[in-house]
Amino acid sequence: MTKTNIVFIMSDDHAAHAISAYGSRVNHTPHIDRIAQEGVRMDAVFCTNSICSPSRASILTGTYSHINGVSSIWTEMDYRVPTFVDVLKGEGYRTALFGKWHLGEHGVSAPRGFDTWKVFPGQGDYIDPKMIDETGEHVVPGYATDIVTDMAIDWMDELSDDEPFCLLVHHKAPHRPWVPDEKHKHLYADGNIPEPETFFDEGLTRSKAVQGVHMTIADDMGADDLKSEVPEHLRGPENRHARMSWKYQIYMRDYLQCIQSIDDNVGRLLDTLEEKGLTENTLIVYTSDQGFFLGDYGWFDKRLMYDPSLQMPMLVRWPAEIPAGSQCEGIITNVDFAATFLDACGVDVASALPTSQGRSFRPLLRGEEVEDWPDAAYYRYWEHDDPIHHAPAHYGIRTKTHKLIHYYGAGLDVPGASDEVFDPEWELYDLTADPSELTNVIDDPAYAEVRRELEAKLAEYQARYADEPYRGPETPRPEWGPYDAEVFAMVQQYVANINATS
Numbered sequence: 001m002t003k004t005n006i007v008f009i010m011s012d013d014h015a016a017h018a019i020s021a022y023g024s025r026v027n028h029t030p031h032i033d034r035i036a037q038e039g040v041r042m043d044a045v046f047c048t049n050s051i052c053s054p055s056r057a058s059i060l061t062g063t064y065s066h067i068n069g070v071s072s073i074w075t076e077m078d079y080r081v082p083t084f085v086d087v088l089k090g091e092g093y094r095t096a097l098f099g100k101w102h103l104g105e106h107g108v109s110a111p112r113g114f115d116t117w118k119v120f121p122g123q124g125d126y127i128d129p130k131m132i133d134e135t136g137e138h139v140v141p142g143y144a145t146d147i148v149t150d151m152a153i154d155w156m157d158e159l160s161d162d163e164p165f166c167l168l169v170h171h172k173a174p175h176r177p178w179v180p181d182e183k184h185k186h187l188y189a190d191g192n193i194p195e196p197e198t199f200f201d202e203g204l205t206r207s208k209a210v211q212g213v214h215m216t217i218a219d220d221m222g223a224d225d226l227k228s229e230v231p232e233h234l235r236g237p238e239n240r241h242a243r244m245s246w247k248y249q250i251y252m253r254d255y256l257q258c259i260q261s262i263d264d265n266v267g268r269l270l271d272t273l274e275e276k277g278l279t280e281n282t283l284i285v286y287t288s289d290q291g292f293f294l295g296d297y298g299w300f301d302k303r304l305m306y307d308p309s310l311q312m313p314m315l316v317r318w319p320a321e322i323p324a325g326s327q328c329e330g331i332i333t334n335v336d337f338a339a340t341f342l343d344a345c346g347v348d349v350a351s352a353l354p355t356s357q358g359r360s361f362r363p364l365l366r367g368e369e370v371e372d373w374p375d376a377a378y379y380r381y382w383e384h385d386d387p388i389h390h391a392p393a394h395y396g397i398r399t400k401t402h403k404l405i406h407y408y409g410a411g412l413d414v415p416g417a418s419d420e421v422f423d424p425e426w427e428l429y430d431l432t433a434d435p436s437e438l439t440n441v442i443d444d445p446a447y448a449e450v451r452r453e454l455e456a457k458l459a460e461y462q463a464r465y466a467d468e469p470y471r472g473p474e475t476p477r478p479e480w481g482p483y484d485a486e487v488f489a490m491v492q493q494y495v496a497n498i499n500a501t502s
């Protein structure tokens, strides 16, 4: 019997609301949409920690950050925890990874379980990027998104017939600093990209810790991001809204131009599969490691539990099982991906990847109802040691109708970081009445019962995933991977530069 192939395309920071299959108001992505038209659009896929490296580690291992050790971008993966790629290689699959890895490139942190790999160091560059493989570091001329796709296609060309394969195509784009390919620079250039409805929302019912995050377009998006200085007449607090609108057009123009290159290259991969006669038996996924604020609430970046950041786009085509043009509303997290890929490849997850905390959503892909499917997603953000963004530590739960978030007030405990500590705070949103999450109803007596139920569910899910609720500074911390002091020193330098120029 022919085995299923996996082609897993993941971009970096591509929010669902910048994909036309999800009803984007700002751009058009015909090739990414094709995956949904010929497969399924997943409408409730959530990350468990909205930041690059942690999401990647959760996807590879099927575990939460407190299990795999990647709590933030400067803790390395615990290599005792196996990945779905390790398992597939053991099952005789040919395996490859091209593009962004961001889990360390050297020693035990180097990509593992791949026959072939070539990755960017750290975040990687857009133009003429350096890439690392087992022979060392090389500069590869060209534009990153094209390069990664070329490598993927070349690798598939060398496979012999009937060899099952698992191919990870991990784009750097559209991550900061949003450098587009020359050939897309004419797009979205007229300054008319619609602003989101929540663009000027002041967030006054949100917790104080969130009101203080350094992710505002107005004040935290700098000259490096905009590739130009803010004009004199737009500076100062009195020009805040005009400045936001000016910056938003540049930010989104560059971001969407980067996405257009991804879309072109997704089309090339789909065409390649078709030419090779592999469409029917290949499960192809397009997703992103998390969402992104596209001016929502006046922000850019991610980290927080609001839907623009929490939701991962996910489009899956697998004609052998998935009905074309379908939609799936089941609540899924990135911890479920590994189990699903293994299941699709005919591997028994419980015996092959016993450390997995996820569950295969293969029946949901087929459009089946699963009676005991989880009705909530559990989330925890650990990178409160990041001195750039000032995003507070928090955890919470999202159901189909509500979201409960607890900013538990943990301080920062890394050398040189700010030691700002917040009072613990809670937020509750009614997603049916208030889908944009503008009104925190945590103290509204009408929601007292809902709050009690969600607090119980939060405790239930923390127990299910063996996570420890925060009970003050003495709460035992999970065992993290090695701490990358070099990366953290770079971050401190970045903060010092901002402080020196602002």
Ligand code: CA
Residues within 6 Å of the ligand: 012, 013, 051, 052, 175, 289, 290
């Ligand atoms: Ca990311």
